[in-house]
Amino acid sequence: MAIDSREIILKGILEHKPKSITTLPDLNFSKGSGEGLHKFIASASFNGSKVYRISGLTELRKYVRENFSSSDKILTTIAALNDIAKQAEFSEQDDPHDLEDVDLTILKAQLGVAENGALWLTEELLGHRVLPFITQHLILILNENEIVSSMNDAYQKIGDQDYNYGVFISGPSKTADIEQSLVIGAHGARSLGIFMMQEN
Amino acid sequence: MKDHAALADIFNRDEERVSWHDDTLWFVREKRDKVSKDIEDWEQLRNAASQIKDNVLSALDRYLIQFEKNALKNGVIVHWAADALEHNRIVLSLLKKAEVKSMVKSKSMLTEECHLNEFLIENGIEVIDTDLGERIVQLANEAPSHIVLPCIHKKKEEIGEIFHEFLGTPKGLSDPQQLTEAARQDLREKFLTRKAALTGVNFAIAETGEFVVCTNEGNADMGAHLADIHIASMGFEKIIPERKHLGVFLRLLARSATGQPITTYSSHFKRPLKNKEIHIVIVDNGRTIQLGREDFRNSLKCIRCGACMNTCPVYRRSGGHSYHTAIAGPIGSILAPNLDMEKYKDLPFASTLCGSCTNVCPVKIDIHQQLYKWRQVIVQSGYTDTSKTIAMKGMAFTLSSSRIFDFAGKSMRLTLKYIPFAINNQLNPWYKNREMPEVPKESFKKWYHQNRKNGN
Ligand code: SF4
Numbered sequence: 001m002a003i004d005s006r007e008i009i010l011k012g013i014l015e016h017k018p019k020s021i022t023t024l025p026d027l028n029f030s031k032g033s034g035e036g037l038h039k040f041i042a043s044a045s046f047n048g049s050k051v052y053r054i055s056g057l058t059e060l061r062k063y064v065r066e067n068f069s070s071s072d073k074i075l076t077t078i079a080a081l082n083d084i085a086k087q088a089e090f091s092e093q094d095d096p097h098d099l100e101d102v103d104l105t106i107l108k109a110q111l112g113v114a115e116n117g118a119l120w121l122t123e124e125l126l127g128h129r130v131l132p133f134i135t136q137h138l139i140l141i142l143n144e145n146e147i148v149s150s151m152n153d154a155y156q157k158i159g160d161q162d163y164n165y166g167v168f169i170s171g172p173s174k175t176a177d178i179e180q181s182l183v184i185g186a187h188g189a190r191s192l193g194i195f196m197m198q199e200n
Numbered sequence: 201m202k203d204h205a206a207l208a209d210i211f212n213r214d215e216e217r218v219s220w221h222d223d224t225l226w227f228v229r230e231k232r233d234k235v236s237k238d239i240e241d242w243e244q245l246r247n248a249a250s251q252i253k254d255n256v257l258s259a260l261d262r263y264l265i266q267f268e269k270n271a272l273k274n275g276v277i278v279h280w281a282a283d284a285l286e287h288n289r290i291v292l293s294l295l296k297k298a299e300v301k302s303m304v305k306s307k308s309m310l311t312e313e314c315h316l317n318e319f320l321i322e323n324g325i326e327v328i329d330t331d332l333g334e335r336i337v338q339l340a341n342e343a344p345s346h347i348v349l350p351c352i353h354k355k356k357e358e359i360g361e362i363f364h365e366f367l368g369t370p371k372g373l374s375d376p377q378q379l380t381e382a383a384r385q386d387l388r389e390k391f392l393t394r395k396a397a398l399t400g401v402n403f404a405i406a407e408t409g410e411f412v413v414c415t416n417e418g419n420a421d422m423g424a425h426l427a428d429i430h431i432a433s434m435g436f437e438k439i440i441p442e443r444k445h446l447g448v449f450l451r452l453l454a455r456s457a458t459g460q461p462i463t464t465y466s467s468h469f470k471r472p473l474k475n476k477e478i479h480i481v482i483v484d485n486g487r488t489i490q491l492g493r494e495d496f497r498n499s500l501k502c503i504r505c506g507a508c509m510n511t512c513p514v515y516r517r518s519g520g521h522s523y524h525t526a527i528a529g530p531i532g533s534i535l536a537p538n539l540d541m542e543k544y545k546d547l548p549f550a551s552t553l554c555g556s557c558t559n560v561c562p563v564k565i566d567i568h569q570q571l572y573k574w575r576q577v578i579v580q581s582g583y584t585d586t587s588k589t590i591a592m593k594g595m596a597f598t599l600s601s602s603r604i605f606d607f608a609g610k611s612m613r614l615t616l617k618y619i620p621f622a623i624n625n626q627l628n629p630w631y632k633n634r635e636m637p638e639v640p641k642e643s644f645k646k647w648y649h650q651n652r653k654n655g656n
Binding site (some may be wrong): 005006008009010012013014015016017018020021022023024025027029043044047092095097100113115116117118127128129130133134150151152153154155156158160163164165166167168169170171172173174175176177178179180181183185186187189 | 224227228236239241244247248251252254255257258259260261264265280281286328330331332333336349351352355356359376377379381382384387388391392408416417418419421422425426436441443444445446447449450451456460461462463464465466467468469470471473474475482484488489491492593595
């Protein structure tokens with residue numbers, strides 16, 4: 001006779017859990033700091049991101065040309081940048097392992113969070129899920145009007161958005177596992193540049 | 201088997217290391233204090249987190265069923281494991297079915313609790329830990345000594361030695377930056393060639409069937425997105441009701457753990473990629489029993505931030521390995537006796553009951569009170585060493601009678617003054633490693649009478 005662990009676990013919980021159900025708290029206590037933009041820049045810089053305020057993509061192009069060479073493999077999901085980067089398009093047949101030599105990836109974030117400098121991206125903005133991790137360097141473009149004050153506000157904005165995969169990225173990958181000394185560039189991107197623009 | 205005190209003795213032989221360990225963890229605790237003060241509503245956040253987790257425990261079966269239903273709808277495969285062995289067998293069978301001989305794994309304290317690595321290796325499967333700290337202890341053939349900082353007990357020179365032996369770095373190299381780079385290069389090759397990845401789960405959301413994994417290094421994502429099969433192991437208490445509750449927990453977790461405002465990556469896995477699989481293994485392994493222990497059930501609210509370890513004066517000076525269990529420190533000392541009271545009977549005594557753990561816990565678990573309660577359960581169940589039991593019985597007898605207490609106090613004062621070795625001996629477990637107080641010249645009672653007389 002097969003033992004059904006699912007039934008046993010659920011029955012055990014039913015027998016052992018507290019007798020009455022307690023209520024969920026109201027989450028509207030969060031006031032948030034109010035000043036979004038400057039707090040965001042401060043938080044992102046604290047996390048090791050480099051923040052640039054630009055008036056248009058021309059400045060981003062200039063930055064990329066100055067800091068990367070023409071032989072570097074640069075991918076983007078932003079159509080307007082096809083003069084400096086290849087479009088990251090994947091079909092089921094493509095092998096994500098081919099991305100192992102990507103030098104720079106440029107993506108657009110949906111929103112930024114002032115209290116911690118994190119940016120929210122969902123799968124359709126990534127090209128492939130592994131791209132923002134496997135790339136050596138990452139640039140994220142953020143509309144300054146899409147900054148919210150706290151994580152609480154961020155989830156209010158995300159609401160019941162449907163996605164296959166979503167991620168908050170708050171800086172370059174890092175570790176402090178060796179004697180608590182901070183090292184930037186663990187397994188993910190070695191740097192994160194955040195380019196902020198005003199778009200309506 | 202050595203108990204906490206004996207293992208702490210071994211750790212304490214190297215005084216310099218103890219001071220360094222102590223200072224380093226205190227430094228992390230201070231970082232936590234600093235970022236938590238940046239948040240105006242910190243205490244309200246802790247209250248909210250605690251209330252959400254209380255609600256979860258009170259309707260856990262419902263949330264798990266809801267989570268399963270939604271996860272299945274999302275194309276994720278759900279498994280249930282009553283204990284560690286069943287968890288390990290499920291993982292093994294999934295790997296066998298996928299014909300995988302080697303797997304990358306990001307941090308998962310649950311797999312430490314289940315001793316998954318040993319089990320898979322015995323069954324011919326290679327496991328590569330990819331969190332840098334876990335990789336280091338794995339190469340050193342040790343267990344993590346801290347749930348968030350797995351190799352906090354190791355000095356960089358020792359790590360340099362390990363890397364020299366296993367990764368071929370130059371002898372004597374001890375620069376953290378260069379050592380990390382060597383691990384990055386080595387593990388990148390592993391990420392690119394392994395077909396299976398196992399990750400932990402920080403939060404699983406009943407409402408949507410998605411789950412969230414938090415890392416700083418990006419190793420969970422590197423493994424999961426490149427593999428054909430992603431296995432996520434979770435203790436059943438990881439469930440939270442709704443997506444919006446992440447707004448509470450993600451604000452608390454990294455701030456409490458390392459003093460960062462958030463981890464670098466907070467990844468939300470909802471559906472697998474086309475032609476790939478995501479499996480979730482929901483594990484009980486003693487949690488149902490803990491849920492039924494009214495005094496200890498809210499230890500299941502733990503989000504594994506490690507703050508209670510960083511602040512604990514005993515943990516900081518005895519090291520994680522002295523707890524001889526996967527989850528060390530104050531919270532581990534509550535969880536372990538639930539699994540095996542006899543084996544872990546020493547752990548609730550490895551505390552000063554100062555309450556610092558309770559003060560920092562982001563989900564407001566009454567940690568030190570539970571430790572105190574475990575002591576009573578353990579003594580009542582007859583699990584203490586004989587010397588401690590005799591001494592405790594004597595104490596209970598003394599405290600229950602004021603006349604005898606007076607007499608005992610007087611004789612204690614004389615004993616401390618004239619024959620301190622009678623207290624400082626091997627039969628008295630309380631004296632060990634403790635400075636006994638200076639002898640007061642008179643008892644409080646005597647002093648009180650004297651002064652009242654004089655005062656009035
Ligand atoms: S008991 Fe509290 S402080 Fe300790 S690890 Fe768990 S959540 Fe963190």
